[in-house]
Amino acid sequence: MSKLDPRLRMLLDAAREDPGLADATEAEAVPLGTRLGWGRSDVGPVVEVLVEGPAPDDLERLAPGIEYLGAATTSSIRAARVPVDALPALDDSPGLARIEAGRPLFAELNLSRLDSRSEQVHTTVPGVLGRGTVVAVIDSGIDYTHPCFRRADGSTRIERIWDQSAPAAPGNGVPFGREYTTAEIDAALRSDDPLARVPHVDHDPSGHGTHVSGIVAADERGRDDFTGIAPESTLLVVALDVGPGGTLGSSPRLVSALDWVVDRARGRPVAINISQGTNGGGHSGETLVERRIDELARESSVVIVKSAGNEQEWDTHAGGTLAEGEQRALTLEVRAGNRLDDIVEIWFGPDDDIAVGVQPPTGPPSPPAEPGASVRFGTETGSQVRIDVDEDVDGTGDRRATVILQRGGAAQLQPGQWRIQLHAGHIAGGRYDAWIERAPRGGIEAPEQSRFVAGSSDRTRTVTIPGTARRIITVASHVTKSNGLPAIGSLSTFSSHGPTRLGTAKPELSAPGEFVMSARAGGGHIGLSGTSMAAPHVTGAAALLLSLRPELHGEHVLQILERSARQDARVQAGPADGWGAGKLDIAEAVRLTRTAKFPVVTSAGVAGTRFQARTDQPTRLELWLHPDPSRLALGVAEHSLVSAGPSAAHEVDLTTLAPGAYVGELRVQGADGWWTTHDADGRYYDIRVAGEPADLERIDRAHPAAEPDSAARERHPFTLVALVERGTGRLVGWEAADSWSGDESLAPDTESLVSFLTEHARAN
Amino acid sequence: VTSWDRKLDARTRSTLETDEAGGPWELLVGLTTPVTPDQVRELEAAGLVPYSRAGTVISGRVADLATLRRVLDAGFVRHVELARPLHQE
Numbered sequence: 001m002s003k004l005d006p007r008l009r010m011l012l013d014a015a016r017e018d019p020g021l022a023d024a025t026e027a028e029a030v031p032l033g034t035r036l037g038w039g040r041s042d043v044g045p046v047v048e049v050l051v052e053g054p055a056p057d058d059l060e061r062l063a064p065g066i067e068y069l070g071a072a073t074t075s076s077i078r079a080a081r082v083p084v085d086a087l088p089a090l091d092d093s094p095g096l097a098r099i100e101a102g103r104p105l106f107a108e109l110n111l112s113r114l115d116s117r118s119e120q121v122h123t124t125v126p127g128v129l130g131r132g133t134v135v136a137v138i139d140s141g142i143d144y145t146h147p148c149f150r151r152a153d154g155s156t157r158i159e160r161i162w163d164q165s166a167p168a169a170p171g172n173g174v175p176f177g178r179e180y181t182t183a184e185i186d187a188a189l190r191s192d193d194p195l196a197r198v199p200h201v202d203h204d205p206s207g208h209g210t211h212v213s214g215i216v217a218a219d220e221r222g223r224d225d226f227t228g229i230a231p232e233s234t235l236l237v238v239a240l241d242v243g244p245g246g247t248l249g250s251s252p253r254l255v256s257a258l259d260w261v262v263d264r265a266r267g268r269p270v271a272i273n274i275s276q277g278t279n280g281g282g283h284s285g286e287t288l289v290e291r292r293i294d295e296l297a298r299e300s301s302v303v304i305v306k307s308a309g310n311e312q313e314w315d316t317h318a319g320g321t322l323a324e325g326e327q328r329a330l331t332l333e334v335r336a337g338n339r340l341d342d343i344v345e346i347w348f349g350p351d352d353d354i355a356v357g358v359q360p361p362t363g364p365p366s367p368p369a370e371p372g373a374s375v376r377f378g379t380e381t382g383s384q385v386r387i388d389v390d391e392d393v394d395g396t397g398d399r400r401a402t403v404i405l406q407r408g409g410a411a412q413l414q415p416g417q418w419r420i421q422l423h424a425g426h427i428a429g430g431r432y433d434a435w436i437e438r439a440p441r442g443g444i445e446a447p448e449q450s451r452f453v454a455g456s457s458d459r460t461r462t463v464t465i466p467g468t469a470r471r472i473i474t475v476a477s478h479v480t481k482s483n484g485l486p487a488i489g490s491l492s493t494f495s496s497h498g499p500t501r502l503g504t505a506k507p508e509l510s511a512p513g514e515f516v517m518s519a520r521a522g523g524g525h526i527g528l529s530g531t532s533m534a535a536p537h538v539t540g541a542a543a544l545l546l547s548l549r550p551e552l553h554g555e556h557v558l559q560i561l562e563r564s565a566r567q568d569a570r571v572q573a574g575p576a577d578g579w580g581a582g583k584l585d586i587a588e589a590v591r592l593t594r595t596a597k598f599p600v601v602t603s604a605g606v607a608g609t610r611f612q613a614r615t616d617q618p619t620r621l622e623l624w625l626h627p628d629p630s631r632l633a634l635g636v637a638e639h640s641l642v643s644a645g646p647s648a649a650h651e652v653d654l655t656t657l658a659p660g661a662y663v664g665e666l667r668v669q670g671a672d673g674w675w676t677t678h679d680a681d682g683r684y685y686d687i688r689v690a691g692e693p694a695d696l697e698r699i700d701r702a703h704p705a706a707e708p709d710s711a712a713r714e715r716h717p718f719t720l721v722a723l724v725e726r727g728t729g730r731l732v733g734w735e736a737a738d739s740w741s742g743d744e745s746l747a748p749d750t751e752s753l754v755s756f757l758t759e760h761a762r763a764n
Numbered sequence: 765v766t767s768w769d770r771k772l773d774a775r776t777r778s779t780l781e782t783d784e785a786g787g788p789w790e791l792l793v794g795l796t797t798p799v800t801p802d803q804v805r806e807l808e809a810a811g812l813v814p815y816s817r818a819g820t821v822i823s824g825r826v827a828d829l830a831t832l833r834r835v836l837d838a839g840f841v842r843h844v845e846l847a848r849p850l851h852q853e
Contacts, residue, residue: 251823394794
């Protein structure tokens with residue numbers, strides 16, 4: 001099947017039939033010439049195209065004389081002007097996914113605004129345009145000189161830019177890089193040479209951050225057609241480092257950016273856009289960056305939005321269920337030329353004993369690594385393999401095997417099919433999920449990105465981190481502009497699917513993400529594709545809703561967006577794990593925002609053997625409980641007690657629970673279905689049910705200072721009290737207190753716990 | 765396996781073993797409870813250069829392995845992740 005779109009095929013046919021066409025200088029003389037960006041250059045006739053495919057080096061080899069439009073992008077889609085006679089070679093290249101003819105720049109963001117139904121709320125009187133809100137774009141930076149980020153008088157709409165890779169300025173108020181204020185940006189804009197005063201440019205060659213910012217907040221009313229979703233909002237911009245292969249920032253710098261944004265917003269409603277991600281982690285909110293996102297997004301007036309990811313066709317996830325005693329191999333293809341490390345994480349439940357080994361493409365396999373163990377070995381070609389099977393990962397109770405493949409002293413990682421061998425012992429649940437870490441990619445055939453082969457690959461659970469955080473709003477992409485495949489209105493083929501590893505629905509909804517026209521760094525406009533482009537539509541929408549109801553929480557905005565999402569025939573055809581609730585419908589979301597009445601918990605707490613709560617309206621109450629706060633933080637409840645209501649005063653009987661210590665979180669739901677969660681300001685409700693379970697044993701130990709060289713620990717020997725399962729000795733809960741002060745707020749370190757358990761095991 | 769190893773994920777342990785430069789490293793520090801000013805001071809005294817200091821996750825930088833070990837020794841530090849690159853989508 002040709003990778004050239006029908007317009008380009010028609011052009012080639014016409015050129016073959018009419019050799020004189022090559023000399024045509026007037027676009028009108030060429031079939032569809034004006035629409036194809038036909039022109040002449042030193043190498044002959046050229047056309048403007050969008051190419052999805054290989055690394056720049058390959059593209060230049062296949063199409064000598066290629067000219068990038070703007071700058072070469074680090075994404076897999078590039079805008080370029082190519083010689084017409086190079087089109088057949090491009091068509092034959094296995095590294096190319098497709099080549100699309102250039103199109104005249106009609107109002108494509110306008111098109112996506114129509115699809116998202118923001119036009120209706122922009123044009124009402126008074127319009128809903130985001131006034132009074134802050135939108136924050138954490139990305140590659142911004143072309144602050146672009147007219148769409150300036151007011152009619154030429155002043156900037158950007159309140160601050162934190163350029164994280166700029167040279168540090170002492171006393172500048174940021175821990176690294178440089179922060180620029182409105183005053184500095186305005187002074188620069190008034191000068192003859194703005195970049196001499198504020199030397200910030202979009203760090204990405206394709207202008208990723210500028211484009212995303214334009215979708216959220218560009219204001220071109222009365223001037224051009226590419227106004228964004230919230231054109232009267234104020235911008236905060238964080239420019240992350242841009243590296244080769246589309247690398248955009250890192251987890252610590254993202255966390256620092258998020259905290260900076262919330263600090264600089266200073267209590268004003270803020271919608272934050274994140275259009276970058278990765279594959280490493282448990283995909284249910286376990287990573288530290290996701291934990292911080294969930295802490296920030298539980299606050300009133302803070303909404304955080306994230307692209308779902310473009311992993312759907314990269315085969316980076318494998319998953320399934322193992323039976324007791326079963327062995328299974330997950331096969332991944334390592335391509336020739338991969339000079340990077342490959343990291344594969346395999347996650348499974350706390351009570352599943354699964355050993356993990358590796359069979360390289362040639363030579364003997366590694367010994368299997370049992371839970372709690374680490375194995376290293378070298379292959380016959382020099383590649384190095386490390387397997388670690390960690391328990392109670394990040395406090396979640398779950399187990400994670402990490403397989404790291406390194407090229408060692410060899411020029412590349414050993415190419416071929418590697419098999420990760422799963423050896424199931426005792427199995428309680430048996431579910432496993434494996435992800436290959438995202439690599440910097442030079443193009444669609446990037447050798448750096450290893451993939452699971454058919455039979456191992458599972459195209460669910462491909463949403464990228466931090467999009468699996470509990471309180472983040474994760475956005476899929478659908479098509480509003482197409483040349484035939486995929487059809488307009490359909491889900492983008494690249495758009496990542498949910499659910500999370502633990503089964504929570506993700507993404508939440510979809511927005512336009514293919515060839516969206518928006519601001520171009522350097523001036524003008526450009527079309528880019530990806531869930532990166534879908535997310536800012538929702539970020540802008542969140543700003544509009546917050547402009548009407550600044551007090552809303554992220555979970556309230558999420559409910560409105562989900563309930564208002566449009567369910568057309570394509571959405572109803574599924575898959576639900578790809579679409580979420582449906583297509584963004586801003587007009588309906590605004591309508592619901594004006595009327596939605598979210599319940600408020602006015603008091604709550606334990607009274608004897610009952611949990612009591614009051615709400616400001618009749619509600620139904622659910623009390624979610626888990627012995628482990630880390631687990632509850634992921635949205636996992638071991639018990640759910642219900643007060644069906646509807647009532648404004650609830651009592652839940654706690655004596656139905658097995659004796660033990662729990663933490664609790666409330667969800668109250670009004671008669672019209674709107675709900676609010678309540679978790680005692682993130683501390684959870686402490687619920688203790690008296691009595692000793694029959695199958696549990698209570699053990700008391702005074703634990704001495706564990707490490708003589710640790711002064712800190714010597715100050716705090718602990719008394720530990722643990723509940724363990726009779727027979728197995730499995731730890732199910734513990735409490736600690738400072739032996740000297742009795743302070744129960746101090747937690748023992750892992751060493752103390754391990755030592756305690758070892759002592760216990762010896763005693764038994 | 766030492767006590768501080770248990771507060772690290774496998775990829776961090778691998779990096780610490782193979783990074784010939786021996787630092788510096790940017791990282792995220794996960795705490796058992798929301799960070800207090802005293803805890804920030806304790807981590808700074810250990811050598812952490814904090815970038816953010818709110819909630820149960822703080823970001824920052826350590827110069828070398830010895831500094832990282834001092835950070836990990838703090839009883840209120842639950843676990844540490846070295847920086848992971850993110851990718852535009």
